[in-house]
Amino acid sequence: MLKGELLKLGANFGKKYGPDILLDFGDPRKELGHMRSTVALSDFSFAKIFSFPEGDGAEYLDAVLPANIFKLRYGRIINTFLSDSSGNVSGELMLANIDDRLWAIVETSDAESCKQLVSGGGGCEVSSEYCLFSIDGPLAWKAAENLFGADVLGLAYMSVDKFAFQNSELYLLRNGRTGEFGYQIMAPVDESLALFEALKDSVMSLGGACAGFDAHTSARLQGNFFNFFREGVRVRNPLELGLQWMVDFSKDKFLGSEALFESRKAGVKRRLTAISSERSIADDSAVYCSGREIGRIVSAIDFENGSLALALMDADYAYPGFAYSSKPDADDESLNTVSRPTLIPLSLTKGMDE
Amino acid sequence: MSIDIQRLRRRREISALLKSKLIEGLDLPYMPDDIAEDVSLIGSGLGLDSLDILEIAICVESTFSIKMPDSSSGVLRSFNTLIDFIIAESEAKNA
Numbered sequence: 001m002l003k004g005e006l007l008k009l010g011a012n013f014g015k016k017y018g019p020d021i022l023l024d025f026g027d028p029r030k031e032l033g034h035m036r037s038t039v040a041l042s043d044f045s046f047a048k049i050f051s052f053p054e055g056d057g058a059e060y061l062d063a064v065l066p067a068n069i070f071k072l073r074y075g076r077i078i079n080t081f082l083s084d085s086s087g088n089v090s091g092e093l094m095l096a097n098i099d100d101r102l103w104a105i106v107e108t109s110d111a112e113s114c115k116q117l118v119s120g121g122g123g124c125e126v127s128s129e130y131c132l133f134s135i136d137g138p139l140a141w142k143a144a145e146n147l148f149g150a151d152v153l154g155l156a157y158m159s160v161d162k163f164a165f166q167n168s169e170l171y172l173l174r175n176g177r178t179g180e181f182g183y184q185i186m187a188p189v190d191e192s193l194a195l196f197e198a199l200k201d202s203v204m205s206l207g208g209a210c211a212g213f214d215a216h217t218s219a220r221l222q223g224n225f226f227n228f229f230r231e232g233v234r235v236r237n238p239l240e241l242g243l244q245w246m247v248d249f250s251k252d253k254f255l256g257s258e259a260l261f262e263s264r265k266a267g268v269k270r271r272l273t274a275i276s277s278e279r280s281i282a283d284d285s286a287v288y289c290s291g292r293e294i295g296r297i298v299s300a301i302d303f304e305n306g307s308l309a310l311a312l313m314d315a316d317y318a319y320p321g322f323a324y325s326s327k328p329d330a331d332d333e334s335l336n337t338v339s340r341p342t343l344i345p346l347s348l349t350k351g352m353d354e
Numbered sequence: 355m356s357i358d359i360q361r362l363r364r365r366r367e368i369s370a371l372l373k374s375k376l377i378e379g380l381d382l383p384y385m386p387d388d389i390a391e392d393v394s395l396i397g398s399g400l401g402l403d404s405l406d407i408l409e410i411a412i413c414v415e416s417t418f419s420i421k422m423p424d425s426s427s428g429v430l431r432s433f434n435t436l437i438d439f440i441i442a443e444s445e446a447k448n449a
Binding site: 249 | 362399400
């Protein structure tokens, strides 16, 4: 029903990221513009949702996930990744603790990892029972406040709370991954159409619009947020991806820990680094320094004034502020390593000002 | 054409020094190699709080003799943006 409504609004769906995802509403750059200047509403129903009872679930998830799940307090969210037995990343996970349950929202294209995730701890997949939307932008807080009241303003980053919507309750998670204010809204699937309409009205009243995942992909790249569907499917080693902060290295064991700890001991030889260029950068193209290949592009996006990419580079060269070449025998130094985030979000400078 | 190896070496040295100082000063549960250059300092990533930010300001001042700006949220977006600031300030001082 919701998909029909989205199609009527001009949504384009596709499988370029793996699962069937709403990619855009015809103009991803304009949609990104809304995300950066006002607010954008996105359908995140491609994400998998899992639910665990708090006690058994915490015990089990702590044995499986790289983060320390026992540190996850009520009303809070932890960001970590799904790992396979080789210590490789197989999905990104947001785990929220509310209502005596742990709710895992997972971005993955790996069905095996999902099966593994619910193989213990009393967990079950509830993706078909819930809808998931995201509102992102400097005015996202206002769009949420319009619908759920002023209590939204007290919700800290990486927190979750319950709000009333019409005849039911929903969860509002403040866990944006664009650099701007951002919330995910998880509600019973029966409410999906009514909730979407209400969110759309609120967003549009603030000058915002609907957006697809392509706009999110650009925003995550600019904003320094991990994107499993881009760099995550091409670089599987969490240490090369720079995801050490999602791991509690004091834990004795979790799924894939042995391989990950070995890799850590050996040292990181390659690291993900952002590259900008006035020219278009091709996915999987090489990065050269003095004729020697020192890296490869794993995710590149064209913007209005050039392109931005992530390259997996030899660690010795993976520092911002240097110009490298896209060709082995050319003098062109068109690939410039840059620091991320590449912009200062409006949300950071303006805060929650009208 | 080749890159400025001296500059690259200097960036590596500043990065390594700052990592070890931050781990020590903030009691972070990491080894220097665990701190990715682009890791966010506030919010996601290392998730530092306001007291940690004060500690960073003291650390940068005592290690590099550089004063952090009053509003440092732009500088502290990531480890790399902090290093960018330290290098820019050092170069400005030595110009």
